[in-house]
Amino acid sequence: MNIQWFPGHMAKTRRLVSENLKLIDVVIELLDARIPVSSKNPEIDELIKGKPRLIALNKSDLADQAVSSEWSKWYGLNGYTNIFIDSVKGRGINELKSRLREIMREKIEREKQKGRISRPIRTMVVGIPNVGKSSFINRIAGKASAATGDRPGVTRGKQWIRINEQIELLDTPGILWPKFEDKRVGMNLAFTGAIKDDIIDTIELAASLLERLAQVYPENLKGRFKLEPLEDKTGLELLEMAGRRRGCIISGGQIDFSRISAIVLDEFRGGRIGSISLETPGEIIKQGI
Incomplete structure (x- = not known):
């Protein structure tokens, strides 16, 4: 099965991420805990250009917990701050907020020492379609602030969301790369519903x-x-x-x-x-x- 899918709005989203990155303190990269590699957009590393990053592995309730523990250790050993979450039930969301503050702690302290009034931490959430971004945003914001759906590509446009007094989040639509060079990656995405069934x-x-x-x-x-x-x-x-x-x-x-x-x-x-x-x-x- 040869899977190719690259809706036009996704090219626009890449530009949106790049253009707004200067406003961001920390990038939240949302992955599917069942397929951490396949659900990672390989362009993200280049797009975020070294910005601090928190990897949030969503849908962890659907993943094998023993394997998730292996992934957590792997990310830690490779220098990635990571957390496994369940956006539907809210598991790990409060800890994620704490992790964001930890990542920014040194910068916040420097600002205080200079006498500057601390502003909210500005974050951007990025992820491929149907990885659960809208549900994640609704959960972290504590209200239905983003459109949700069980089909990929529901979210469009750009919006700032006030999480609390300490955190603001810039939402972006899911982005997916134009070519699956590895057939296994394409299949994993199709299995989990990240690619629309009507083209498969x-x-x-x-x-x-x-x-x-x-x-x-x-x-x-x-x-x-x-x-x-x-x-x-x-x-x-x-x-x-x-x-x-x-x-x-x-x-x-x-x-x-x-x-x-x-x-x-x-x-x-x-x-x-x-x-x-x-x-x-x-x-x-x-x-x-």
């Missing part, structure tokens, strides 16, 4: 997801869809098995592949197949990323 063959996507899960989380797959045996089965065969288990049958006893594909993708994205991480630090180190 969802049957092929669901089959690929089942094939991946059979390799890395076989017990989850067996438990949710009662699929056995998994060994030596192609993704399409697994999808057919799941379809029969769920009663996705049409006339003539044929499998309704569109229906079971929608079910598989929906249940994965909603965490009903279990807490799953599709990338680990060990794999990234091995691949040299």
Whole structure:
């Protein structure tokens, strides 16, 4: 499956980030905790030009906690301030605010020593579509201050949001790079819904997801869809098995592949197949990323 997607408004967003960076003290880079590498825009490092950064790994409730612990250690060892959060339930949001103040502590002290009145810390949140930015902003602001949706690309434009007396946040739309040079990255983004389903063959996507899960989380797959045996089965065969288990049958006893594909993708994205991480630090180190 060859995935290419670069809506025109995303080029505009890159310019927006670059142009407004001079107003920012700290950049909050929002990633998907299940796919920290695939959900990272590789242009961000160049765009933020060395600004202090806090990496917030969202949707941590959907990720494998053991793998998330490995990622936290990996980021720490590589000098990145990071925190795992759940924007829906609010887990980690207060700690994130504290981390922002820690990052800016020295600068704030210098300002005080010069007799300057401290102003709010100005932050910018950046992330790819459907990584949960709008839900994150609503949660951190304590009110529904940004439009939310379960489809990528809902947010547009630019707005300042007052978090509290100490923090202000500049929202920007999600940005995604124009070409997926690594097929695995494109697939991970499609699995998690960062790429619109209406431009993808969802049957092929669901089959690929089942094939991946059979390799890395076989017990989850067996438990949710009662699929056995998994060994030596192609993704399409697994999808057919799941379809029969769920009663996705049409006339003539044929499998309704569109229906079971929608079910598989929906249940994965909603965490009903279990807490799953599709990338680990060990794999990234091995691949040299």
